[in-house]
Amino acid sequence: MNKDKIFKLAKGFRGRAKNCIRIARERVEKALQYSYRDRRNKKRDMRSLWIQRINAGTRQHGVNYGNFMHGLMKENIQLNRKVLSELSMHEPYSFKALVDISKNAFPGNKNVVIPPRKVAV
Amino acid sequence: MALLCGSASVTFPSSSFPRHTHTNTSSSFAGLQFPLQNLSSLSLSSSSSSSSSNTKPRTLRIHCQQEDSSPVPVPVPVPPEQDPRFLCVEPEPRFKGPDIWNKTWYPKAADHVNTEKTWYVVDATDKVLGRLASTIAIHIRGKNLETYTPSVDMGAFVIVVNAEKVAVSGKKRTQKLYRRHSGRPGGMTVETFAQLQNRIPERIIEHAVRGMLPKGRLGRRLFTHLKVYEGPDHPHAAQKPIELPIQDKRIHLQR
Numbered sequence: 496m497n498k499d500k501i502f503k504l505a506k507g508f509r510g511r512a513k514n515c516i517r518i519a520r521e522r523v524e525k526a527l528q529y530s531y532r533d534r535r536n537k538k539r540d541m542r543s544l545w546i547q548r549i550n551a552g553t554r555q556h557g558v559n560y561g562n563f564m565h566g567l568m569k570e571n572i573q574l575n576r577k578v579l580s581e582l583s584m585h586e587p588y589s590f591k592a593l594v595d596i597s598k599n600a601f602p603g604n605k606n607v608v609i610p611p612r613k614v615a616v
Numbered sequence: 617m618a619l620l621c622g623s624a625s626v627t628f629p630s631s632s633f634p635r636h637t638h639t640n641t642s643s644s645f646a647g648l649q650f651p652l653q654n655l656s657s658l659s660l661s662s663s664s665s666s667s668s669s670n671t672k673p674r675t676l677r678i679h680c681q682q683e684d685s686s687p688v689p690v691p692v693p694v695p696p697e698q699d700p701r702f703l704c705v706e707p708e709p710r711f712k713g714p715d716i717w718n719k720t721w722y723p724k725a726a727d728h729v730n731t732e733k734t735w736y737v738v739d740a741t742d743k744v745l746g747r748l749a750s751t752i753a754i755h756i757r758g759k760n761l762e763t764y765t766p767s768v769d770m771g772a773f774v775i776v777v778n779a780e781k782v783a784v785s786g787k788k789r790t791q792k793l794y795r796r797h798s799g800r801p802g803g804m805t806v807e808t809f810a811q812l813q814n815r816i817p818e819r820i821i822e823h824a825v826r827g828m829l830p831k832g833r834l835g836r837r838l839f840t841h842l843k844v845y846e847g848p849d850h851p852h853a854a855q856k857p858i859e860l861p862i863q864d865k866r867i868h869l870q871r
Contacts, residue, residue, distance in 0.1 A: 541720060544766070552762040577720065583762040584721055 545576040552583030556594045562604075566597025723768050734772040735857035737850065740821065741781040747867040748782065749824035755860065756841050757829065769837060775857055776844045780817035783869040784809060794823065818844040 498516055504526065505512060505519040512522040550560035558566075567574070572593070574582075583590045696702065736755060740748060758764050758771035784792065792809040812820055821844050829835045843852065850857075 544720065547759070548762050548764055551760055551764055554760070555762075578717070580762070581717060581721065585716065 542576060545580040548580040549576060549583055552580075552590060553594055556591060558594055558598060558603075562601055563594060563597045566599075566601035567593070569600040570596055572596070721763070723763060723765055723770065727763070728768055728770050735775065735852060735855040736772055736860035737775040737777065737852075737857035738860040738862070739778050739848075740776050741778045742783050742869050743867050744869055745782050745784050745820065745824055747864050748776075749821065749828055751860065751862055751864060751867070752776070752821075752825050752842065753828035756825070756838050767834070769834060769841075771838060771841065773841045773843070773855070773857075774860060775850050775852055776821055776842070777848050777850055778846075779821050779844045780813060780846050782817075782821060785869060794820075817846055 501516065501519050501523050502513070504523045507513070508519065508522055508526075511518045513519060546560060549563070553560055553563045574593075579590075579593070582593070694700075738748070738752070752774050754760055756771045756774055758769070761770060763770055789809050793806050794809070794812050795804060795806050797804045807815075809820070822839075822842065825842055826839055829838050843850065
């Protein structure tokens with residue numbers, strides 16, 4: 496009974512792990528552990544993907560992600576990163592308007608100190 | 617969401633569902649009170665009628681503990697908009713189709729066809745090697761696009777011409793070493809940047825870009841989107857390549 500459940504979960508595994516109970520049991524236990532861990536990792540990965548997409552979208556308009564989010568926080572715009580990334584892909588004009596709002600609120604770091612560059616020989 | 621926006625040109629998609637008004641709860645609760653009052657009057661009238669007519673044949677009557685308790689209240693028909701059981705259920709959405717706002721977009725096969733990708737061309741004359749390779753790798757991987765997906769090849773093709781004229785700063789021309797090993801003992805070959813540039817100049821840029829692309833199956837496929845040529849000509853005029861936009865200000869060698 497338990498063997499059937501294990502083999503049902505072991506579908507698609509490589510080699511003997513899908514056919515032989517001793518190996519399948521180990522692999523299925525590991526697979527369940529991975530799925531437990533990855534249900535939590537998925538949330539992190541998705542947020543990272545949204546941030547990368549927003550970064551690409553804002554850099555096309557000359558602003559990087561950090562300054563853009565700072566400007567939005569200053570204006571108390573509470574759109575989350577998922578929605579912002581979807582806007583940057585599907586609604587480019589609305590996204591450009593958001594970038595303009597952010598630029599008005601936070602034009603950028605004017606007090607950045609650039610360390611002196613060593614002269615190339 | 618609190619959105620302060622002064623420009624009238626903002627067009628947000630109106631996909632928000634109509635919010636439920638909570639004014640009809642008061643009327644529904646008031647409506648429920650009425651049946652109880654009605655039932656109390658009904659029970660009194662029924663008891664009075666049974667006591668007066670004793671000559672009727674005795675019909676079986678089930679007595680329960682609470683004699684005065686009212687029978688099951690008849691439900692007053694409530695219109696579906698004010699039914700308290702369905703107040704929190706969302707109405708039918710206006711747009712029928714895939715939900716693009718609550719699910720993160722993932723590209724379909726038609727979104728990354730190789731024949732419709734952009735082709736870029738860049739001249740490597742007097743450009744610093746690493747900075748050029750970094751820009752090329754970003755465009756090949758697709759990290760400059762909002763539709764970037766790490767598991768899918770969304771990037772563009774890049775052609776590099778004049779590869780033998782790429783520059784490095786400092787003493788790297790004579791001191792930077794390129795190593796390879798054949799796998800056998802004593803099989804390591806070392807050559808300098810200058811020697812490799814004389815022998816196979818394309819390999820310098822290929823080596824640099826390959827180090828900046830992901831290592832794996834997808835990375836190897838991305839590497840095939842890089843085309844490096846020695847002179848100023850390239851055979852890809854039919855793809856109509858455009859100039860690669862370079863944001864790096866320090867990419868030109870400063871003498």
